[in-house]
Amino acid sequence: MKVATFNVNGVNGRLSVLLRWLEQAQPDIVCLQELKAQQNKFPTAPLRGAGYEGIWHGQSRWNGVAILSKGSDPIETRRGLPGDVEGEHSRYIEAAVKGVFIGCLYLPKGNPARGPKFDYKLAWFDRLIDHPAALLATGAPVMLVGDFNVMPTELDVYKPERWVDDALFRPEVRRAYQGLLDQGWTDAIRSRHPGERIYTFWDYLRNAWGRNAGLRLDHLLLSPSLKDQLRDANVDREVRGWDKASDHAPAWVTLSKFPDN
Template identity: 65%
Template sequence: MRIATYNVNGINGRLAVLLRWLEEATPDVVCLQELKAPEKKFPIADIEKAGYGAIWHGQKSWNGVAILARGAQPLETRRGLPGDPDDSHSRYIEAAVAGMIIGCLYLPNGNPAPGPKFDYKLRWFERLTEYAADLLELGVPVVLAGDYNVMPTELDVYKPERWVDDALFRPEVRTAFKHLVAQGWTDAVRALHPDDCIYTFWDYFRNAYARDAGLRIDHFLLAPDVAKHRESAGVDKVVRGWEHSSDHAPTWIMLRD
């Protein structure tokens, strides 16, 4: 089973790129972030024509997450993180797919830091960590995939010295990610490539993609029942170079049956 996560950076504006990648890569499950589309504007007809069932949590102009399943309909199990009933951002959706719980998340960026946006990011991280602990207690196969907006180590960022004050690399955020993983999750891509510089995001500015000046901010955290089945992982980097592509590239893991 191939599970992918992809921050599409506007699903309708980049629909042709998404559909081309789905046809070429044929992932079994896909977690999408930054739909930037309200509920009624999600292109479900095109997604279904491509062979995928879908659930989504939209928001006008910002955020938005979705889960696609090839030849199946994801069964929604949660929409939004618990812990803050006033949080209106569409950043988390969860479904049962092929005997697993798949959580798709888009963690806040948090810039500028320090400031209110950074505080919100840390609170959201706390809520995710608390909920992730509850998922682990269920003892069922769980995958938490998405754009975490954090580079966990210096290996995950081009020229880390330039990012020391950024909300994606500040010590508070890296520590929060470390505490989350320490619950018993496996950072799948890093576990399979412990010493490699692997990036999932390249800025549109300063010719970042051509220079391979990237960041690894899209992650898979696997519960123990899933981690033992991990087989391979990678990034479809070439997609970042397609015309009108997102600034992220699809990232994937392969699980043994």
């Protein structure tokens, strides 16, 4: 089973890129972030034509998350984190899909650091840490997937010395991410590529893509019951070079199949 995450940076404006990648990669489950589309503007018909059913939590102009499933309907279990203010940000959606609980998230960026937006990011991260702990306690197979807006280590950022005061790399944020892992989650890409520089994001500015000046912001975390099911994990980095591409590339894992798949 192949599970992927893709910050599409506008699901309608980059629909051709998304559909091309779906046809090429054939993931079984896909988590999308930054839909930038109202709830009634999600492109259900073309995605269904590509073989995918979905649930989504839209928001006009900003944010937005979705879970797609090939050939089956995701069963929604949660929309928003506990403690979220209703109607504020569309950043979390959760579903039971093909025998796995999937939490799809888009964590706030938080810049400028040491300000209200950074405080909001840390508070949202605290709520994120509390909720997955409850999911793990069930013993069910769970994945946390999406754009965490965190570079966990120096391997995850081009020229880390330039990012020390950025909200994506500040110690408080990296500690929060590590606290999440300490609950028992496995960072699938880092697990498969322990010493390798791997990026999922390249800015549109300063020829970042051409210079491979990237960041690893998109992560796929596996609960302990899924760790031994991990077969591979990587990034479809070539998608970033396509015409009208998002500034993110899809990241994915392959897992052993479950009995009810």
